[in-house]
Amino acid sequence: MNQKLIRKINNLENIQRFPADELFRFVSLNKEDKLLDLGAGSGYISLPISKYVDEVIALDYDADILKYLETKAVENGINNIKTLVSDFKDIQLGNEKVDKAIASISIHEVKPLPLALGEIYRVLKNKGVFLCIELEKSELSTGPRVSSKNMKEEVLNAGFDIVDIFYPQTKVANQSVYIIVAQKNE
Template sequence: MSQNEFTMKAKEWDSNPERRRIADEFAAAVEKTVDFTADSKVLDFGCGTGMVGLRFGKSVKTLYALDTSDAMLGMLRAKLSDEDFGNVQVLAVPLHEAGIPENSLDVIFTSMAMHHVEDLPEVLMLMGRLLKSGGKLVVGELLPEDGSFHGDNVVPYNGFKPDDLATMVEKAGFSTVSHHEHGIYNKPDKEGVVRQYGTFVLVGEK
């Protein structure tokens, strides 16, 4: 999806009930997988408006909220100005420009962002370097779909076969990788017909 598309959608992003449900369910999966502590440093990769990440802000030492959409981050910053979400550092740059020290993160989580990443193997390698030994990567993503999920917009990946993404994660240096199907994302296609798209959660441990 282009930056223009994200700009157009940013203001109504949080008002979509299906999107809120998906965020709630992925956040629950993260909580089930990760034991956050007051010393945890975590990254919400492709954070958007912070629908997932901000709920963990007060449970950790530092929450890095990274996205390259200025419009989405504008909505996130508005939330931060209205409410205390803890130590949230907003990063409006690609991951390789974020300046996060290697071996410093306890957790990286990301929801519905990986299929937008063109240089995914390289990004996964960098994530592996940023995580501490024993750190976890938690990914919420689409199962393979026919391209209709994004309508006329072209994205690098029309979902993933979980085993294929697991192989990519393993090649990036993660020693333990597991995944499971997670539910259904209901979304209208470009003709307005609501279609069902399968999702999964993948967990990698460094």
């Protein structure tokens, strides 16, 4: 494995965040679900959620990190994770292919955001749920951020209904987090 990839994996796996299992309480999971993990990285969501759903599609633009995720899945005896090298703005899936989609601290980097949200809406089945976990924008923010207010507006503009918005006390890398639960209702 090359040094750049090793550094990236270490960075991803050492981010201070709350346990992925805690996120799952914000979305009802069914054993028949096909779930899209947007910005899957090293598998923070994909690996633990795989035991609750039929199939996980782990999407990331980085083919090398997805190869690492595939290796981790095999090492853990997980065989229902499919990896997909793709861009949020052009998700290589057909219309209405997934029941749930989760973007955990990944969609804030996508420009233009409406295009990515439109793609998520397109690949979700009717009544499908989108869980958006993001870092709140503040004066202390480093890097690109989208405020919860702006994200809510963008999610609504993409056609979703907002089910709920949560502001957990837990911080990620010393930054406040928000969680938007949205649903596709056609």
